[in-house]
Amino acid sequence: MATIRDVAKKAGVSVTTVSRALNGYSDVNEKTREKIKVIAQELNYSPSLLARSLVMKKTKTIGLLVSGLRIEGSKDNFTFEVLCGVNDCAGELGYELVLISTDSKKQQEKTYNQLCNERKVEGVILQGIKTDDPYLDEVLKSDIPCILIDIPIESDSVGYVTTDNKGGAQTAVEHLVDLGHKNIAMINGHSQAFVSRERLAGYQGGLKKKGISYNENYVVNGAFLEESAELETTKLLRKHPEITALFCASDLMAMGAMRAAKKLGKKLPEDLSVVGYDNIILSSYSSPSLSTIAQDRYRLGFEATTLLTKLLEGKEVEKNKVLQTAFIKRESTTENHR
Amino acid sequence: MATIRDVAKKAGVSVTTVSRALNGYSDVNEKTREKIKVIAQELNYSPSLLARSLVMKKTKTIGLLVSGLRIEGSKDNFTFEVLCGVNDCAGELGYELVLISTDSKKQQEKTYNQLCNERKVEGVILQGIKTDDPYLDEVLKSDIPCILIDIPIESDSVGYVTTDNKGGAQTAVEHLVDLGHKNIAMINGHSQAFVSRERLAGYQGGLKKKGISYNENYVVNGAFLEESAELETTKLLRKHPEITALFCASDLMAMGAMRAAKKLGKKLPEDLSVVGYDNIILSSYSSPSLSTIAQDRYRLGFEATTLLTKLLEGKEVEKNKVLQTAFIKRESTTENHR
DNA sequence: CTGAAAGCGCTAACAA
DNA sequence: TTGTTAGCGCTTTCAG
Numbered sequence: 013m014a015t016i017r018d019v020a021k022k023a024g025v026s027v028t029t030v031s032r033a034l035n036g037y038s039d040v041n042e043k044t045r046e047k048i049k050v051i052a053q054e055l056n057y058s059p060s061l062l063a064r065s066l067v068m069k070k071t072k073t074i075g076l077l078v079s080g081l082r083i084e085g086s087k088d089n090f091t092f093e094v095l096c097g098v099n100d101c102a103g104e105l106g107y108e109l110v111l112i113s114t115d116s117k118k119q120q121e122k123t124y125n126q127l128c129n130e131r132k133v134e135g136v137i138l139q140g141i142k143t144d145d146p147y148l149d150e151v152l153k154s155d156i157p158c159i160l161i162d163i164p165i166e167s168d169s170v171g172y173v174t175t176d177n178k179g180g181a182q183t184a185v186e187h188l189v190d191l192g193h194k195n196i197a198m199i200n201g202h203s204q205a206f207v208s209r210e211r212l213a214g215y216q217g218g219l220k221k222k223g224i225s226y227n228e229n230y231v232v233n234g235a236f237l238e239e240s241a242e243l244e245t246t247k248l249l250r251k252h253p254e255i256t257a258l259f260c261a262s263d264l265m266a267m268g269a270m271r272a273a274k275k276l277g278k279k280l281p282e283d284l285s286v287v288g289y290d291n292i293i294l295s296s297y298s299s300p301s302l303s304t305i306a307q308d309r310y311r312l313g314f315e316a317t318t319l320l321t322k323l324l325e326g327k328e329v330e331k332n333k334v335l336q337t338a339f340i341k342r343e344s345t346t347e348n349h350r
Numbered sequence: 351m352a353t354i355r356d357v358a359k360k361a362g363v364s365v366t367t368v369s370r371a372l373n374g375y376s377d378v379n380e381k382t383r384e385k386i387k388v389i390a391q392e393l394n395y396s397p398s399l400l401a402r403s404l405v406m407k408k409t410k411t412i413g414l415l416v417s418g419l420r421i422e423g424s425k426d427n428f429t430f431e432v433l434c435g436v437n438d439c440a441g442e443l444g445y446e447l448v449l450i451s452t453d454s455k456k457q458q459e460k461t462y463n464q465l466c467n468e469r470k471v472e473g474v475i476l477q478g479i480k481t482d483d484p485y486l487d488e489v490l491k492s493d494i495p496c497i498l499i500d501i502p503i504e505s506d507s508v509g510y511v512t513t514d515n516k517g518g519a520q521t522a523v524e525h526l527v528d529l530g531h532k533n534i535a536m537i538n539g540h541s542q543a544f545v546s547r548e549r550l551a552g553y554q555g556g557l558k559k560k561g562i563s564y565n566e567n568y569v570v571n572g573a574f575l576e577e578s579a580e581l582e583t584t585k586l587l588r589k590h591p592e593i594t595a596l597f598c599a600s601d602l603m604a605m606g607a608m609r610a611a612k613k614l615g616k617k618l619p620e621d622l623s624v625v626g627y628d629n630i631i632l633s634s635y636s637s638p639s640l641s642t643i644a645q646d647r648y649r650l651g652f653e654a655t656t657l658l659t660k661l662l663e664g665k666e667v668e669k670n671k672v673l674q675t676a677f678i679k680r681e682s683t684t685e686n687h688r
Numbered sequence: 689c690t691g692a693a694a695g696c697g698c699t700a701a702c703a704a
Numbered sequence: 705t706t707g708t709t710a711g712c713g714c715t716t717t718c719a720g
Contacts, residue, residue: 015713016714017714025690026690026691026692027691027713027714027715028690028691028692028716029691031715031716032689032690035715039690040690041689041690044690056461056463056464058464059714060404060468060712060713060714061468061469061470062400062403062714063404063712064713064714065696066398066400066404066695066696066697066698066712066713066715067695067713067715068696068714068715068716069696071400081433081434083431083435086430089427089430092427092429092430093421095419096420096423097421099449099451103451103456108448108469109449110446110449111433111437111448111449113441123394126394129398130396130397131399131446293424293425293631294632294635297605297636299637310421353696353697353698354697355698364706364707364708365697365698365699366706366707367705367706369698369699369700370699370705373699378706379706382706397698398696400698401698401699401712402697402698402699403712404696404698404699404711404714405697405698405699405711405712406698406700406712407712
């Protein structure tokens, strides 16, 4: 491909002039600039970002580091929608986006810093990492600006974006109580997720506010998996047939829970009301359709990118953003019939 | 961050030696190599891919160029699953992956070649482009190796990966005929998609094979959109109440079609059998669950990457790959009751 | 307004 | 086995 020298040669000027002309500097004759522009076009020239980055020591690139980019993610689309948000925002602001995916195997080979340094990303958005992941420590020690998604930790160079998990969960539980339910169980994710802790707190808060005492036997973990949730729900409902409502920490687990209830011969929603969390596509297509707490994953990605770029550009900002959730009433919740 | 010179200085050798030591060349004393390795580790050094790429004139990077990376893609997950396949394969083979997303606005600003040259991708996988997109011409003229997804065009540097659309469609139609249906309509996508043409051909082929004559009034376009499909299906079923079965060129359109039928007071599947195409997640959760032609989008991405890298490495290969589809019987199809 | 020269971090002949 | 030199394509002083 054509390089800046090819353009310079053909235009009969120096590379310096070409560089300045094309980059919009004012100290270049408009005639010369036009001539250079025309020739650049003719030669189908476009500057090598590689070379430019090398000399400018700036890549204008952010990395979306995803731990566990797997096809299973299709079911909740979390990663994809975050990606869309990041991509759109980065595009608007003129940042390049590189997708870096890791898994425990890859992490053995390369440290977080290596990954970032190699590709010279200026900042990182981190998604899908568990709180006990060794990368998390590295992120906090590293001075590469980073925005965590759904992990509320801050430092000089690290911020986060999340949704109001506690509030969302509380809303869900209050909704169930308002429908007359007293024995409300929770299918949570796992203890390595901040969102699980928050949602549990919200569950407890909702019960307390409504004057219902918390029963720890009513809380089980479904690991955010549909199958595990199905299994755990089956056990739970067998052991505690008095339960009339379920709050699930994810829609996907709610799907599993509903299947479990059906298999146990329960009618939904008459025998069991279920609220999910996420508002994934499936939730409006299942039968019964699922009442849920909606969180805007696209905006999560978009806001993360906004925050990160502000950080990169040295703007003084709040290093975190908490998005609101919204309760969506569908068919899976109804009045307590017992 | 530490550069190769920092390592060289600290190790008391030249940068050349460091380079050779770290890159596993044999002509370096093992003792020196060890020493250098230790120091590199201490300094947390990792080579700049930028600088390396610049001098080697090789980036080992492939681009996944997606036209229309939008949140709506969540519904069928096509892009996401292709991305997973590409990512996994690229990872295995040691290629970096950059995600390049365009839309008609961006395409005004930058040509395909510019996009590729700037980022110095060695090859491209192209997804989501319509057959009348101006980029397609550029791709064919460009000498950057490229694999098209679902567009069966070949040239010296261009190949493609697709599924057996015609065969899949034919299977779907034959299934319906075998259930006793005679008046089988088709909700197709749009004429700018190769897959639509192929699936139409398969639909026609299926009918012909079973001795049923083709009626062009039975074919409408739903633009691959749920809403359009719903609208078109409503019109179609009103006009032709004799229709008892529908073949839809995508599951998403099948969802729209089923909704239309329900709103018209039809019982599914008794009054109308529906077959979709894709096997998206939704298809197994809807009610009735959707009989469909499954295509493996992950493998589409994986195979595209395999093909591309072979092309890049100058291996003599078939420049196309057609994946088989599979028919999946669910609840939405049943015997003709008329 | 324009050009010469230096250098970003790295690899690759070519010498030693 | 190691070092010297050149150069990838670009931007940026600093002179003119």
